[in-house]
Amino acid sequence: MSEKNGSHTKWMKRAIFLASLGKNTTSPNPRVGAVILDKSGKLISEGFHYKAGMPHAEAMAFNNLKKDARGGSIYVNLEPCCHHGKTPPCVDKVISSGIKKVYISIEDPDKRVAGQGIKLLREAGLQVNLGLCKEESLDLNKAFIHKNITKKAFGVLKWAMSIDGRIALKNGKSKWITNEESRSLVHSLRAEFDAIIIGGNTLRKDNPLLTTRGSKNPEPLRVVFTKSLDLPSKSNLWDCNKAKTLVIYDSSTANENYLTRIPKCVEVEKVSSDNPELISKILATRGCNRLLWECGPRLATAAVQSNCIQEIITFIAPKILGGENSMNPFSDFEFKEMHEIIKLNDSQFSLIGNDICVKSSFKN
Ligand SMILES: NC(=O)c1ccc[n+]([C@@H]2O[C@H](COP(=O)([O-])OP(=O)(O)OC[C@H]3O[C@@H](n4cnc5c(N)ncnc54)[C@H](OP(=O)(O)O)[C@@H]3O)[C@@H](O)[C@H]2O)c1
Structure with missing residues (x-):
């Protein structure tokens, strides 16, 4: 793929940015953004997926079209779908729009798509380029990909x-170890999750x-895992x-006699x-990424x-x-032995007032 002034990268980065606007709301679906250019390379529409059941990024971009897309191109960070889910296949929309070039960052790991979308586009005579900004796209949708695999x-x-x-x-008291700023950061961090x-x-x-x-509506699902069921009859989680x-x-x-303590x-x-693992599987089935x-x-x-556990976040006071x-x-x-210990990767450090926040990932 020849690249004029890095413009392909620029447009794919724009699609990735748009996709990130849905980062707290798309589960169980992936985070997807789309950018449409006309045949002269001018931006004519864009869109992103906000929520399951709402239009996919490509559909939103086509709905927002201000000009004819014929002969133009589309940039999308995930392979367009080719199956009928809650919304019709995006591949059909791309083909019928008359667009000639499709830039896709990564394939969709969903078995119902998994390369089929790309195949259909190519069979319809569209030029498909795969792999632009791959690392950023893999990172943005790592939870969706992990869940699918x-x-x-x-x-x-x-x-x-x-x-x-x-x-x-040792008596279990822990309020508070970190500063107020770190604790408030945790409240907003929770919005990126489907369940806690x-x-x-x-x-x-x-x-x-x-x-x-209150920064996410509805709030993430709160989950308690218990072996004993010996839970109190009064608890903030029962509200x-x-x-x-x-x-x-x-x-x-x-x-199971303790079940009576839990409100209806x-x-x-x-x-x-x-x-x-059972918890992780149950919640994945319920749509939690x-x-x-x-x-x-x-x-x-x-x-x-x-x-x-794929990543850790620790606040150190x-x-x-x-x-x-x-x-x-x-x-x-x-x-x-020391070779048995867990080594973490890709660590990032930030200062939260006088606390330190460390994020690292596991390679499972
Ligand atoms: N500083 C922090 O960031 C932070 C965060 C969380 C907790 N804490 C502190 O940690 C203490 C509680 O520690 P904990 O280890 O008892 O935590 P926990 O989060 O309550 O986990 C242990 C409990 O989980 C349930 N459980 C279900 N499956 C389990 C499994 N496979 N293995 C172990 N437990 C399983 C059991 O509940 P049942 O007993 O109901 O059967 C068990 O007692 C508290 O003092 C709390 O303040 C601190």
Whole structure:
């Protein structure tokens, strides 16, 4: 592909930017943006996918068209769909528009598409270029891709700790380790997720709200994973006016008599074991692309061990909690040799007031 003044890259970056406008709302669908140029290379329309059931990016761009697209080109960060879902196939719209060139960043991993969209475009005589800004597009839709390949939701584990690596005192008290700015950042971070998970003990100790404090409507689903079902009859998570709550319990260990403590507005689902993978799969089936794990050490360790965590976000405060028995972010992985330890990648660091925020990814 010859590139005039980097213009192809420029337009694909614009499509990726448009796609990112739907980053908190498209699940279970991918984040997609589209840009249409006329035959002289002038921008004539653009669009992005906002929400499942609403027009796809390409359809929105065609709906917004101000000029004839015949002989023009379209830039889209994900392969156009070719199946009838909640909306008609985008490939048909591209073909019937008379557009001649299609720039696609990455293939759609969805089995119903997976290269078929590109094939149909080529068979219809359109020129298709694949791979422009591939890395950015893979990154933007990493959760959607992960879910399609593994059938599990993309998991991000978040915790706050002191500079000596403690997440709570030995009596379980942890309010507050980080500063107000970090805590408010966590509220807005939650908006990027479809569901937030804690274990039963964090519910008992912290009684958290787990909301974005209104920055997302509807709020992410709040999920409690419990082996015992020994949950309190009063809890912030039982207030379903703020956000929906789902309790998932392990029926092999739980005392189902405790179910009476959970109000009717809370959904309850049982699973056959305490494997966090079950949670990740159930939530993926319910349409969650991204899950935020805000649990304590025991569930966090189990989630890492079952490959449910793809990234971590930790907030580190310049405070010392001390104590041999204060709580760590993880319990024992039983590593015996240094080569067994978990090495994280792609770390990014930022300062939040006097706290440090570290984001890293796992290579599972
Ligand atoms: N600083 C931070 O960022 C932060 C974040 C979260 C929590 N914390 C602190 O962490 C403490 C709680 O730690 P925790 O480890 O008990 O956390 P947790 O988040 O409550 O996870 C453990 C609980 O999860 C349930 N569970 C379900 N499947 C499990 C599995 N496979 N393995 C382990 N647990 C499973 C059990 O609930 P049941 O007991 O109901 O059966 C278990 O007690 C609290 O003191 C809280 O303040 C700190």
